[in-house]
Amino acid sequence: MRFDVLTIGAAVRDVYVHSNAFHVTDSSVVPGKKDACFVLGRKIEVDAPVFCTGGGATNAAATFGHLGLKVAPICKIGTDALASDVIRDLERHGVYTHALVRDAKTPTGYSVLLTAETGERTAIVYRGASANLAQGDLPKRLDTDWVYVTSVGGNLSLVKAIFARAHASGAKTAWNPGSRELQHGRKALAPLLSKTDVLFLNREEAVSLTKESRYDTRGILRAMKKAVRHTFVMSDGADGSYAVNNTHAFRAFPTDAPAVNATGAGDAFGSGVISGLIHWNGDLVNSLRLGSLNAESVIGKIGAKEGLLERLPGTRRLAAIRVEPYEI
Incomplete structure (x- = not known):
């Protein structure tokens, strides 16, 4: 069976916990400049927990399934009840599950996500079986048009x-690396970046990799354009996103969609962009629009898969996302 996309990375069970006792405060000593705080040593009341599934590979796969593409994730899960939850949820999103790898010795990964009123969250993660994904778990031939790689716990040998x-x-290869991959630094990542057809980073990640000023958008885009094989896409939170390839650069402006929860926005954006490139023969402008709409739809719900677009949007809805040429 040939697929439109194979996604590779983590599959976990998530529980979202919200409380008015979780506070976001400014900080000068942590990445992102914000801390999540609650009082130590006290019992904290929370709202009703929300149970769902997560992991970059399954989140991306759900988008591809919703948007009419044949997709299968390659992830490692346990043989426990949590693994059954992951499988059922993927099937609900139209995703093939036969490529999932079972680990009889390690439980399925699990995350507790503490969410604040701003929609921002702190994730407490047990990677579980996902951390054991290895080269031997890969099919000898990846029978697909695209491979979409998410975080694999910093295992660059596996990415290679x-x-x-x-x-x-x-x-073709799309890569949305996680923090543990990026910790290896630009020199170690360079051979992989040069083989990446589409690379996704947020601004903070791009700054960390390029060492450019976080305010020098053009410098960041120029540096990453040289590093990747074809296209670099940078998400920038409420300020939208940028994309640059060998011939063009664009900026996409978001709408004023309300944010309830930011978890899964990056996965929704990246998989939305790749869905657009597949459906629209490389049309980068409309692909940025599709990724933006998918991300905006997700942040309005609790859960990384809730709120995903159910079908390709029409011309009028796409036009709600303004995209302009960007001079670098």
């Missing part, structure tokens, strides 16, 4: 093997 098999199979 994925890219080698993707290119041997004639598949």
